[in-house]
Amino acid sequence: MTQAIDTTIYAAVSEAIQGEAQRILSAGEVTAIVGYATARRKGSAQPIVITNADDAQKLIFTPACVNNLAVYLTKAKKEIPKQGKIGIVVKGCDLKALAGLMGESQLKREQLYLIGVPCAGVLASTIQPDTQLTADTIAPKCTECDAHLPQGCDFVPAQTPVTPELEKKYAAEIARLEALTPKERWAYWKEQFSKCIKCYACRQVCPFCFCEQCLCDRNKPQMVDTTPRPAGNTAWHIVRAMHLAGRCAGCAECERVCPMDIPLNLLNRKMAKELKELYDYEAGFQVNENGPLNSYTEKDDQSFIK
Amino acid sequence: MQKHITQQNLNTLLDTLIKEGKRVVAPRLNAGTPLYEPLTSSAEMITDQLPKRSGKEAFFPLCEDIMSYEKEGQQIKLTDIDPARFPETVLVGVRPCDAAAIPVLDAVFSWDYKDEFFLERRNKTTVVGVACTTADDACFCTAVGLSPSDTKGSDLFLTPLEGGGYHCETQSEKGEALINSHQELFSEPNGSKTVPLARPQTEKFDLEKVKKWLDEHFEDPAWDSIATRCVGCGACAFVCPACHCFDIVDEGTEKSGKRRKNWDACGFWKFTHHASGHNPRDGQPKRYRNRIMHKFKYYDDKFGQTLCTGCGRCIRLCPVGIDIAQIVEELNKK
Ligand code: SF4
Ligand code: SF4
Ligand code: SF4
Numbered sequence: 011m012t013q014a015i016d017t018t019i020y021a022a023v024s025e026a027i028q029g030e031a032q033r034i035l036s037a038g039e040v041t042a043i044v045g046y047a048t049a050r051r052k053g054s055a056q057p058i059v060i061t062n063a064d065d066a067q068k069l070i071f072t073p074a075c076v077n078n079l080a081v082y083l084t085k086a087k088k089e090i091p092k093q094g095k096i097g098i099v100v101k102g103c104d105l106k107a108l109a110g111l112m113g114e115s116q117l118k119r120e121q122l123y124l125i126g127v128p129c130a131g132v133l134a135s136t137i138q139p140d141t142q143l144t145a146d147t148i149a150p151k152c153t154e155c156d157a158h159l160p161q162g163c164d165f166v167p168a169q170t171p172v173t174p175e176l177e178k179k180y181a182a183e184i185a186r187l188e189a190l191t192p193k194e195r196w197a198y199w200k201e202q203f204s205k206c207i208k209c210y211a212c213r214q215v216c217p218f219c220f221c222e223q224c225l226c227d228r229n230k231p232q233m234v235d236t237t238p239r240p241a242g243n244t245a246w247h248i249v250r251a252m253h254l255a256g257r258c259a260g261c262a263e264c265e266r267v268c269p270m271d272i273p274l275n276l277l278n279r280k281m282a283k284e285l286k287e288l289y290d291y292e293a294g295f296q297v298n299e300n301g302p303l304n305s306y307t308e309k310d311d312q313s314f315i316k
Numbered sequence: 317m318q319k320h321i322t323q324q325n326l327n328t329l330l331d332t333l334i335k336e337g338k339r340v341v342a343p344r345l346n347a348g349t350p351l352y353e354p355l356t357s358s359a360e361m362i363t364d365q366l367p368k369r370s371g372k373e374a375f376f377p378l379c380e381d382i383m384s385y386e387k388e389g390q391q392i393k394l395t396d397i398d399p400a401r402f403p404e405t406v407l408v409g410v411r412p413c414d415a416a417a418i419p420v421l422d423a424v425f426s427w428d429y430k431d432e433f434f435l436e437r438r439n440k441t442t443v444v445g446v447a448c449t450t451a452d453d454a455c456f457c458t459a460v461g462l463s464p465s466d467t468k469g470s471d472l473f474l475t476p477l478e479g480g481g482y483h484c485e486t487q488s489e490k491g492e493a494l495i496n497s498h499q500e501l502f503s504e505p506n507g508s509k510t511v512p513l514a515r516p517q518t519e520k521f522d523l524e525k526v527k528k529w530l531d532e533h534f535e536d537p538a539w540d541s542i543a544t545r546c547v548g549c550g551a552c553a554f555v556c557p558a559c560h561c562f563d564i565v566d567e568g569t570e571k572s573g574k575r576r577k578n579w580d581a582c583g584f585w586k587f588t589h590h591a592s593g594h595n596p597r598d599g600q601p602k603r604y605r606n607r608i609m610h611k612f613k614y615y616d617d618k619f620g621q622t623l624c625t626g627c628g629r630c631i632r633l634c635p636v637g638i639d640i641a642q643i644v645e646e647l648n649k650k
């Protein structure tokens with residue numbers, strides 16, 4: 011019997027979100043709110059943008075509210091109107107992405123109304139959304155979360171999430187990979203990358219993949235092979251991991267959406283680990299305009315210059 | 317022709333076909349992910365999971381070389397691919413929603429231009445379909461006029477029997493030829509009952525009514541509410557058994573390289589991006605509208621078929637929960 015995760019507070023959290031959404035929309039404090047709503051399949055949830063106070067009652071928070079909605083506020087999502095102040099429902103991990111976007115001058119705090127969610131965890135996958143949240147089905151990121159209660163928001167429902175100690179899934183897997191020889195490790199990633207179909211779902215959901223034209227989409231000149239073959243796949247995965255190093259907020263959306271089950275967040279977590287060791291940097295709630303790879307200090311590690 | 321085959325004899329059949337040099341493609345696990353892939357042994361075949369990608373790639377691979385070039389001095393040598401070298405294939409364990417998509421694809425690949433890459437593989441492949449015993453709430457084959465026991469696209473159709481093994485029913489000469497080539501492995505039906513099949517819950521769509529609405533609503537506010545949240549990836553098209561768009565690129569160096577064909581998707585912004593910089597589909601709602609229009613109107617206008625078999629893959633795998641069954645259900649009510 012696997013350990014169930016207590017999500018009983020989510021009903022009260024949903025109600026509180028609805029109340030606040032209703033209030034800020036009717037008071038004209040925001041022009042729109044990006045949140046989650048139920049969908050057709052049992053247990054499912056989907057992102058929704060509401061502009062009308064009457065729609066506030068559609069908003070929910072459940073274990074299927076997996077999306078990092080920050081992606082909708084980036085310049086890459088032109089379809090979402092960005093006039094005035096916008097409300098957004100954020101879990102702690104999503105809030106780190108918003109802080110990162112502010113640090114990169116993509117968003118301004120005063121344009122946002124942050125509705126934080128006290129979160130015990132969400133599902134690793136919503137392929138079957140009607141799944142109970144347990145130690146087995148919970149998203150690996152939630153087993154290592156230090157952001158169950160988002161801070162610095164405009165509104166956070168009063169409930170306190172129950173967050174049992176769980177086995178840290180990424181740490182365990184990274185330790186396993188680190189113990190392999192480089193040859194074995196390469197064999198592991200080669201096999202994983204061989205499944206990539208270049209659907210770019212990982213890129214499209216990432217709040218930090220807001221480049222108007224991705225290097226990997228360019229053809230004048232062609233920087234990277236576009237076909238889903240070993241050369242192009244390896245290039246894509248290296249570009250993705252490196253361009254997100256020091257920026258990735260750890261939401262794990264890239265990994266969740268990969269239709270081919272490629273454990274992309276392991277690469278991100280490994281990069282995060284290196285950045286912690288080298289620059290004492292970690293993604294957090296604080297807005298930091300001097301990202302670890304965007305700034306230079308004399309204390310920076312120089313050992314790689316030979 | 318109706319026969320029975322035991323699980324053990326089916327395995328023997330597949331292993332024999334592999335030994336004979338045939339390419340046997342069936343659901344198997346690749347680094348934990350179920351996919352239709354060539355087997356090296358029948359032991360690799362899995363039957364309990366719907367592959368994440370569809371069976372179309374037995375004919376229409378994710379990526380294939382279509383030509384190669386070499387340049388020496390002023391001499392340029394072009395070498396075509398010889399489709400005659402494509403292997404004889406048996407595609408086994410294909411779900412009805414995947415098998416039914418094959419004749420749908422035949423229409424487009426043999427229309428004004430005969431795509432020899434697709435057609436040669438198609439001619440050389442025998443499709444062995446299998447009835448579904450489980451369905452989830454993303455499955456909607458029954459809503460688009462198919463079913464868990466639909467034999468469309470199969471040359472031989474298997475239905476699991478109580479107590480193991482399969483009932484086999486031939487659907488074409490290819491299916492008969494497969495049985496005849498290894499008759500000793502099959503037996504006469506012995507009265508064992510087939511197991512109860514899956515029952516997808518979605519109600520049948522009135523596809524004519526849906527099409528009629530689409531005929532008249534190229535411009536409609538519904539597209540915004542349906543797809544403003546679409547993030548513009550290729551997931552829905554790439555996992556779909558019926559989507560068939562591709563892109564052609566040259567890869568290599570100045571000296572030598574290959575011309576390659578690989579899957580494309582109308583969800584990508586680049587799909588309709590003109591060289592001038594103009595993009596007639598300038599936002600996800602317009603791109604997603606194309607997906608629905610192509611599946612439930614354009615393909616019907618041209619070929620009299622629906623470009624969706626209700627496999628539910630795009631529903632399960634869309635990063636933002638866009639649910640094509642819900643959308644068509646709602647259009648059906650308009
Ligand atoms: S790289 Fe992945 S984990 Fe990091 S911010 Fe982007 S989607 Fe989230
Ligand atoms: S989501 Fe997965 S399959 Fe798609 S491009 Fe990214 S890694 Fe490749
Ligand atoms: S459109 Fe979706 S449900 Fe229909 S056949 Fe394609 S993947 Fe399956």
Ligand code: SF4
Binds near residue numbers: 558580582583607
């Ligand atoms: S729906 Fe889109 S990707 Fe699929 S076949 Fe049609 S145009 Fe191509």
Ligand code: SF4
Binds near residue numbers: 583634635638
């Ligand atoms: S509908 Fe979903 S899977 Fe398809 S392009 Fe949009 S986000 Fe991607």
